[in-house]
Every structure is written in structure tokens, then in C-alpha cells.
Amino acid sequence: MIGVSPGEKFAMLDMMSKINNFKYEIMVKQKTLIIWGENDQIIDDKLAVRLHCELPNAIIRQIPDCGHIPHVEKPTAVSKLITEFVQAECKKIDKQEFILS
Template sequence: MVLTEWRYTYPLLEEAGLETWAVDILGWGFSDLERLPSCDVATKRDHFYQLWKSHIKRPMILVGPSLGAAVAIDFTANHPEAVDKLVLIDASVYTEGTGNLMKLPRAVAYAGVYILKSIPLRFYANVLAFKSISFTRSSDWTKVGRLHCLYPWWEDATVNFMISGGYNVSSQIQQVKKKTLIIWGEDDQIISNKLAVRLHCELPNAIIRQIPDCGHLPHVEKPHSVSKLIMEFVQEDSYKEAQCISQY
């Protein structure tokens, strides 16, 4: 969702020989939004689809961490031709959009968004997100994690998304027939492991792998473990095909 999250795992995937795209979802990253478009779910989806259609142009393995998993499920349900497989990491897919936040007066919504990017709240979020994190590392990630919040259009884009209702994809999960790898940090303090089991049960074609001593952001906290799991998942069909050929 935000490119800075992938600064550890992305290079490992590239080194392994995978063509890897780290995509800014409209309104959440570093894309130029000086002429602010709508940042609701449909616009985010279309923006991503146009990028895929213009540059990637073939079915992809779509990876989504946390709320990015909701983005991935929504995108796959609407554009199945663009997706080969899914990787969902500590997926936030059972929240009912932005809930009552969509009913807030704009002034209150802007006040809430201002707090959302504040240093104390970001620091506390890091403490929750990681299994164990030093003060120095948490300070570093607080600075890195709020960089995109400092763009002049970030508050407008976030309020626009909040008032639009956000992602509500629980009804789309069983529509997704793609082979899916679910990765989960065993010590996630933000989303219960019970929801990982529920997601595994509801997705028709999924496997689940847990990473020990890891919190809500395995791709940040355990990049080597995550890249290894993704590589094995990517190469799985090729290995089976080669095995069939050799047996024949």
C-alpha cells in the first residue's frame, strides 16, 4: 500500500529474479495528487487497473498486507483476468468499511485525520505492529511510516476515502477462486489469528503459513521469511510441472 513498507522485502524478491512492482494505491502513497481526484474504492481500483493494463499486461501474483489485502480481494473480484494468484499478509478484510466514520462532519473528520498522522499515534501503532521493537527502530519507522502523510493532499485524500465508506469486502471473499497464500505473524496484536483461520476456511483455494516471533507486519519484521514463502508459492506450479514431465 505504501512503498516504504516494502523497503526490506522488495529487494529480496528482485534478487530472486522476480519481476516485482511496488504500487502506490491512489491516495495512500507518493503519487502526485495536486489535482485531487476522488479517492473512494472504485477510483482506487480503476487507477490500479489502468496501471496494470498499461504496464503489466498479464496475470500477476498480487500481494496485499493488512488493508492491502482488502484492496487485493476487491481488485481480484472485479478484475479476475488480471490476477493469477494472491498473497495476503495479516489481512484486514473483515472490517465493515470505515463504519460510523463516514457519517462524521467534515471538520471532525479532518481533526481525526490530523491526529492519525501525529508522531505519538504513529509511534504507538509501531509498538503494536511489531513483536518486539527497540525505541530507536520504532522512532525510525515512525518517521518513515508517516512520510506520505506530509504531502499537502494527504488529508483531503484520506477524508475523501473515509467519508466514501472504505473497503467492505467480506462478501467478496468466497467469490475469489484464485490460489491464495495467507501469511500471518503468530504474534499479531492488531488482527486476531482466529481471523486468519476464518479467511483460510472461506477462501476456496488457500493455504496458510504462520511466521513465529512476528507481529502484524511480517514483510517488514521478517523479510527473508516472507520472500522465501512468496518464492516457494510462485515456483510451486513450475516445480509440479517439471516433476510431471520427469515422471513421464
């Protein structure tokens, strides 16, 4: 890694090793949007797939030609995905309230 000290690299690798053993489904039950850069060279895309599988209410969206920080590299695409996600969830809530009324 360029510009990273051995101590920083060790700390990051230690943190990353713990991610693989973490039980996400225990903590997150809400609807979740996972946004992933197609060309992320920092974290393997298998983690995104794993998150998607372990979070029962998650959807995953991948941004083409994008690396590890989609909100910086492709802010318009990220904003669009978040807006679509929130609008879809709001429509579901509106329908549920209508049915319950």
C-alpha cells in the first residue's frame, strides 16, 4: 500500500480479519442499501455479496467504473441510488399506513 506505515497496515489487516467473523444479521434488521464500487481494490467484492446474504433486508447496487469510495468518485450515482431506495421505502410505508387505516 502506498503511503501507509507498517503499523497502519497491520491495524487495517487486523480490523479486516475481524469483519469476516462478525455477525451482521444480529445487529441490522432494517432495510439496508449496500452500494459497492465495481472496481474496489481495497475490499473484495465477496464481502458485499456476503453482506447481502447475511442481511435479510438488504439490497446491493454496484456502481460501474468506480472504486472504493463511491460517494466521492461518483456522487451523482450514489445520490440517485439513495434517493431511489428511500422513495421506494416511503411508498411501501405509505401503502402500509393506507391498509392499516
